[in-house]
Amino acid sequence: MKHLLRSLAKALARQTMGRLPRSAARLGGKLARAGGTPVRNIRWRPWASYPEHGFLTWTLRFQAVFARVFLNGIEGLPQPLAKQFAEQWARYCGCRYGLLLPHGTDALRIGLAAVLDHDGLDYGGEVIVPNLSFIASATAALDRRIGIALVDVDRDTLLIDPKRVEEAIIPGKTRAIMPVHLFGQPADMTTLREIAQRHHLKLIEDAAQAHGAVWESGPVGSQSDGAGFSFQSFKNLTCGEGGALVTNDEAVFERAYSMHNAGRPRLGAQRWEHVTLGLNCRPTEYQAALLLTRLRRFDQEQERRRRNFLKLRELLKDIRCLEPLAVHPGVRSHGMHMFVMRYKSAHCRDLAVEEFLQTCGAEGAPIHRGYACTVAEQPVMKNLRVKRPDFIRVLPTPTADEAVAELVYIPQNVFLGTAEDMADIAAALRKVEKQ
Numbered sequence: 001m002k003h004l005l006r007s008l009a010k011a012l013a014r015q016t017m018g019r020l021p022r023s024a025a026r027l028g029g030k031l032a033r034a035g036g037t038p039v040r041n042i043r044w045r046p047w048a049s050y051p052e053h054g055f056l057t058w059t060l061r062f063q064a065v066f067a068r069v070f071l072n073g074i075e076g077l078p079q080p081l082a083k084q085f086a087e088q089w090a091r092y093c094g095c096r097y098g099l100l101l102p103h104g105t106d107a108l109r110i111g112l113a114a115v116l117d118h119d120g121l122d123y124g125g126e127v128i129v130p131n132l133s134f135i136a137s138a139t140a141a142l143d144r145r146i147g148i149a150l151v152d153v154d155r156d157t158l159l160i161d162p163k164r165v166e167e168a169i170i171p172g173k174t175r176a177i178m179p180v181h182l183f184g185q186p187a188d189m190t191t192l193r194e195i196a197q198r199h200h201l202k203l204i205e206d207a208a209q210a211h212g213a214v215w216e217s218g219p220v221g222s223q224s225d226g227a228g229f230s231f232q233s234f235k236n237l238t239c240g241e242g243g244a245l246v247t248n249d250e251a252v253f254e255r256a257y258s259m260h261n262a263g264r265p266r267l268g269a270q271r272w273e274h275v276t277l278g279l280n281c282r283p284t285e286y287q288a289a290l291l292l293t294r295l296r297r298f299d300q301e302q303e304r305r306r307r308n309f310l311k312l313r314e315l316l317k318d319i320r321c322l323e324p325l326a327v328h329p330g331v332r333s334h335g336m337h338m339f340v341m342r343y344k345s346a347h348c349r350d351l352a353v354e355e356f357l358q359t360c361g362a363e364g365a366p367i368h369r370g371y372a373c374t375v376a377e378q379p380v381m382k383n384l385r386v387k388r389p390d391f392i393r394v395l396p397t398p399t400a401d402e403a404v405a406e407l408v409y410i411p412q413n414v415f416l417g418t419a420e421d422m423a424d425i426a427a428a429l430r431k432v433e434k435q
Helices: 002-017 055-072 080-092 104-116 136-143 162-168 189-198 250-260 285-295 298-315 353-362 379-387 398-403 412-416 419-434
Strands: 097-101 126-130 147-151 174-177 202-206 226-230 243-247 322-324 331-333 338-343 392-394 407-411
Touching: 055 285, 080 097, 080 243, 080 285, 097 104, 097 250, 097 285, 104 136, 104 174, 104 202, 104 226, 104 243, 104 250, 126 136, 136 147, 147 162, 162 189, 174 189, 189 202, 243 250, 298 412, 298 419, 338 412, 353 407, 353 419, 379 392, 407 412
Parallel strands: 126 147, 126 174, 147 392, 174 202, 202 226
Antiparallel strands: 097 243, 226 243, 322 338, 338 407
């Protein structure tokens, strides 16, 4: 009860203080780090949050759902809710089959193994991966004893560069391409699919950050032999930790299902019968219950993100210290997981990126550092390149190497706010740039 009363009091204070007129002095004068007034006082005007929390949200949306799972006693197998969500998510992605899993990394490693029909007991060939990504894009392959070739990204979008992909192919060794739809933007699937078909390679999408994104030829997830999504806590759709594999290939789905269920076949299985080498990667029904409930509002939330995403791009046109990433003309719908920009210190008194971010943060702007190094420069990868050189091949990646020194981003939750929020971000950046 005390926690509830404190939460209500805090919300009331924010509603009251947050609606008071704000001083024009916040837009100019001294920087907040030097004792001036911040453009936005996030104590009273916090940024939009996701997912929703609070007593009312729990009571109105989630309490009954969780109670049903708890009271019916089915928290795992036979997974009715997990299967229901997987079917809904597959349809949403334009696919025939879906599999809910505990993590996005599980979706990638099981997806790779299923698409390549590889049991992971010996070397499984090589998959081409961009050198700019979250490390799971690489470790999912290595976990299955599949080697990786790390290639460069496109200068404008920072997504895998099809030209560099084709240069990296080694006949008889290269087996697949894994484009990563980084930050929510689909990779150039038209060109990559043509390359894959011409070289008889498999195509596996890392769509962990691209919920709801659409390429010119269809939804992300339906553009390949299989695709992995993540529902980790920072994603646009989340259950805290979770993942999903989608595919239009029945054989891939059957192999993936068996692998995630301890090697049991999907149909006609006996409890103690294991026909393939498998794992236990079954999710709980609580994960599925969260996702099913949140999926109902997902399109509505994505539309709000889209409006604010576009609004902020417009507001930043006169700001020189930040350069938003380009959006490829083939993108029909951006996933809006991160609003990513390159920091140009020459237009901001040559401030180091960390000092720039601290200065922006003091003004209330929610801007954070992106990936600080490429996949190849992660400590584990540098060690493995020495110990296991047959498993890691690094091609020249000057664009990725340069990008990691400049990348900053605004997270997806901020775009669930208002046009006024976007104006505050732009005002904070102008103030910092002009000092």
